[in-house]
Amino acid sequence: MNITIIGLGLIGGSMAIDLRKRKFAKKIFGVDNDILHAETAKNIGLIDEIVDLETGIKSADLVIIATPVDATIKMLNDIMNSLDNQIVTDVCSTKFQICELVKNHSKRKNFVASHPMAGTEYSGPWAAISHLYDGKSTIICNKEESSNIALKIVEDLYGALNMRIIHMDAKAHDMHAAYVSHISHISSFALALTVLEKEKDEKHIFNMAGGGFRSTVRLAKSSSDMWAPIFNQNSENVIDVLDTYISKLQKFKENISTNNKQGINDMIIDANKIKRIV
Amino acid sequence: MNITIIGLGLIGGSMAIDLRKRKFAKKIFGVDNDILHAETAKNIGLIDEIVDLETGIKSADLVIIATPVDATIKMLNDIMNSLDNQIVTDVCSTKFQICELVKNHSKRKNFVASHPMAGTEYSGPWAAISHLYDGKSTIICNKEESSNIALKIVEDLYGALNMRIIHMDAKAHDMHAAYVSHISHISSFALALTVLEKEKDEKHIFNMAGGGFRSTVRLAKSSSDMWAPIFNQNSENVIDVLDTYISKLQKFKENISTNNKQGINDMIIDANKIKRIV
Numbered sequence: 146m147n148i149t150i151i152g153l154g155l156i157g158g159s160m161a162i163d164l165r166k167r168k169f170a171k172k173i174f175g176v177d178n179d180i181l182h183a184e185t186a187k188n189i190g191l192i193d194e195i196v197d198l199e200t201g202i203k204s205a206d207l208v209i210i211a212t213p214v215d216a217t218i219k220m221l222n223d224i225m226n227s228l229d230n231q232i233v234t235d236v237c238s239t240k241f242q243i244c245e246l247v248k249n250h251s252k253r254k255n256f257v258a259s260h261p262m263a264g265t266e267y268s269g270p271w272a273a274i275s276h277l278y279d280g281k282s283t284i285i286c287n288k289e290e291s292s293n294i295a296l297k298i299v300e301d302l303y304g305a306l307n308m309r310i311i312h313m314d315a316k317a318h319d320m321h322a323a324y325v326s327h328i329s330h331i332s333s334f335a336l337a338l339t340v341l342e343k344e345k346d347e348k349h350i351f352n353m354a355g356g357g358f359r360s361t362v363r364l365a366k367s368s369s370d371m372w373a374p375i376f377n378q379n380s381e382n383v384i385d386v387l388d389t390y391i392s393k394l395q396k397f398k399e400n401i402s403t404n405n406k407q408g409i410n411d412m413i414i415d416a417n418k419i420k421r422i423v
Numbered sequence: 424m425n426i427t428i429i430g431l432g433l434i435g436g437s438m439a440i441d442l443r444k445r446k447f448a449k450k451i452f453g454v455d456n457d458i459l460h461a462e463t464a465k466n467i468g469l470i471d472e473i474v475d476l477e478t479g480i481k482s483a484d485l486v487i488i489a490t491p492v493d494a495t496i497k498m499l500n501d502i503m504n505s506l507d508n509q510i511v512t513d514v515c516s517t518k519f520q521i522c523e524l525v526k527n528h529s530k531r532k533n534f535v536a537s538h539p540m541a542g543t544e545y546s547g548p549w550a551a552i553s554h555l556y557d558g559k560s561t562i563i564c565n566k567e568e569s570s571n572i573a574l575k576i577v578e579d580l581y582g583a584l585n586m587r588i589i590h591m592d593a594k595a596h597d598m599h600a601a602y603v604s605h606i607s608h609i610s611s612f613a614l615a616l617t618v619l620e621k622e623k624d625e626k627h628i629f630n631m632a633g634g635g636f637r638s639t640v641r642l643a644k645s646s647s648d649m650w651a652p653i654f655n656q657n658s659e660n661v662i663d664v665l666d667t668y669i670s671k672l673q674k675f676k677e678n679i680s681t682n683n684k685q686g687i688n689d690m691i692i693d694a695n696k697i698k699r700i701v
Binding site for chain 1: 602628632664666667672680
């Protein structure tokens with residue numbers, strides 16, 4: 146099938162690699178506002194052809210919107226208005242507002258709201274890698290609002306990417322995503338900011354950063370283009386979980402300040418229960 | 424040389440493996456209060472012989488104390504009192520109180536305060552692995568308080584473990600360790616506690632936990648036996664950095680609550696500067 150990918154960064158580019166290798170895509174068209182990204186994607190072989198948005202939609206059986214959530218929201222209605230029989234999916238990390246936006250669109254059934262939960266801290270077409278999605282989960286939201294054929298094609302797409310498919314209501318998705326994914330990013334951004342402020346002499350960070358610090362701060366390298374709109378979109382859930390997170394830190398601080406060894410110990414043992422799950 | 428390792432967990436056990444393989448140790452004696460740990464260490468070949476503390480000291484050229492910092496502080500003076508010409512080092516993550524404790528001991532010159540900055544989230548002799556220390560940094564504190572020969576032997580020890588050696592004042596060490604290492608652990612423990620509280624349905628954590636969450640929460644699996652005493656020992660520095668961390672999170676929250684997209688974006692771009700260093 147012919148596929149058009151809008152947004153040729155880590156997410157769209159990594160899909161392109163495996164969809165081609167696994168023969169799910171016959172021809173891949175690429176759309177990107179950033180001409181450097183578009184040309185790079187063409188030059189390194191992620192896409193066959195750079196096209197404008199209109200041509201991209203007309204030429205495709207399946208359109209994948211792989212742009213940050215703010216950009217996706219801005220163009221989604223225009224894309225939906227241009228559809229004949231094409232199927233469209235997006236890959237955004239927040240789903241409620243996107244589903245609300247197109248809820249009453251006459252072509253709603255052509256659209257599948259999805260969120261493949263995979264990524265790295267790098268971005269741009271240079272960051273695209275094979276096997277990014279293998280074995281990970283993808284969430285498909287509000288599937289009853291999509292046609293069976295649209296759903297089948299998008300599930301086949303994620304099947305070709307070797308992903309586990311989970312169905313979820315868009316509102317529930319955004320809540321769980323805040324709890325599991327969005328808060329991890331904020332905790333990591335704040336850690337980087339803290340250490341950079343405290344350690345004016347960067348040599349010490351470099352010398353003393355063990356594997357633990359590197360692992361915890363890794364997500365702080367993530368792109369602001371992608372993440373600022375996510376926090377903005379999902380503000381209610383993010384603030385809710387951030388409040389809980391801050392209160393846990395304050396409890397740690399209180400136990401340390403009052404020399405409450407048992408309290409510190411109990412909190413760590415409770416935290417260790419995460420071993421049961423990941 | 425004959426080496427006695429007190430504390431046969433991840434840290435001491437991993438040293439034993441490579442010190443033997445690389446022929447730095449001729450014979451390795453092991454001391455551990457926990458009989459299961461001691462016998463496991465013997466059975467899986469980490470040590471040659473289980474001995475009591477007194478025999479361990481008498482039989483060794485070099486004594487490595489690889490117990491949590493509270494246990495180390497409890498026995499350090501007794502160990503120092505039993506020394507003839509043996510050299511002693513410890514591996515604790517906080518160094519100021521340890522150095523204070525032995526500052527005026529008649530055998531102070533036989534002791535080298537060190538902190539090899541390596542580890543995993545696992546513990547016990549079963550967690551011991553080869554190459555744990557390769558390429559990592561070890562901090563030696565207050566070296567002027569050790570004799571040249573003691574320093575030489577301990578530097579050779581870390582040389583055999585392929586570590587980079589950094590010298591630092593004990594007080595400065597504890598401050599930098601709080602900034603780079605201890606805060607990472609608290610941020611991760613608090614993240615686990617938050618997600619476990621928010622996600623009563625653990626299936627969702629399992630399904631939706633991507634590589635990012637796994638990486639950020641990894642340290643939350645760390646042992647309370649090791650970490651509770653560290654936070655306690657280094658409380659002043661830990662509280663100071665925790666205050667900064669909480670204030671960064673509150674700033675994030677404020678920007679998200681007020682829909683300040685530029686503010687969120689700027690914080691993420693500032694956090695991205697960590698790329699220059701790690």
